[in-house]
Structures are given as C-alpha cells and as structure tokens.
Amino acid sequence: MLKVVCLWLKQGSACWRKTARNMYYRLGKRLLDLVIAIPALIILLPVLALVALLVRIKLGSPVLFCHGCAGALTVSDRDTG
Numbered sequence: 001m002l003k004v005v006c007l008w009l010k011q012g013s014a015c016w017r018k019t020a021r022n023m024y025y026r027l028g029k030r031l032l033d034l035v036i037a038i039p040a041l042i043i044l045l046p047v048l049a050l051v052a053l054l055v056r057i058k059l060g061s062p063v064l065f066c067h068g069c070a071g072a073l074t075v076s077d078r079d080t081g
Contacts, residue, residue: 052063 055061055063
C-alpha cells in the first residue's frame with residue numbers, strides 16, 4: 001500500500017527517494033550475486049563433472065538417483081505382484 005501511495009507522489013519527495021534507493025539496492029545486490037555465481041559455476045563445473053565421473057567409475061551406479069513412490073494416482077510395484 002505504501003509503495004502505491006509513493007508512486008503518486010512527485011519525484012523529489014522523500015518517499016520517492018526511499019523507493020528509488022531500495023530499487024538500486026536490490027539491483028546492485030542482484031548484480032553482485034550474478035558476478036559471484038557465474039564465475040564460481042564456471043570454475044566449479046569441471047570439478048563437479050570429475051566427481052560425477054569418479055562416482056560413476058567407482059560405484060558403477062548412476063550419479064543422479066531417482067526412485068518412484070506410490071502416490072494417490074500411481075500404483076507401486078508391490079501392489080501389482
């Protein structure tokens with residue numbers, strides 16, 4: 001409600017400056033998140049791929065595990081046999 005009221009006020013008012021400052025703060029925070037996350041992902045991607053390959057070689061099982069569960073609309077394997 002306060003933000004809607006602030007939009008009606010003229011640009012030089014204190015409320016307008018507060019919402020503009022908040023917008024720039026959120027934008028700066030988002031940019032900082034991206035500046036840190038993208039290089040970290042690029043650096044860690046080969047390491048994660050190597051770990052996945054080692055798990056596959058050492059254990060012989062899939063790296064990503066998925067198991068099915070019986071829900072309201074599904075039938076489990078135990079019920080069919």
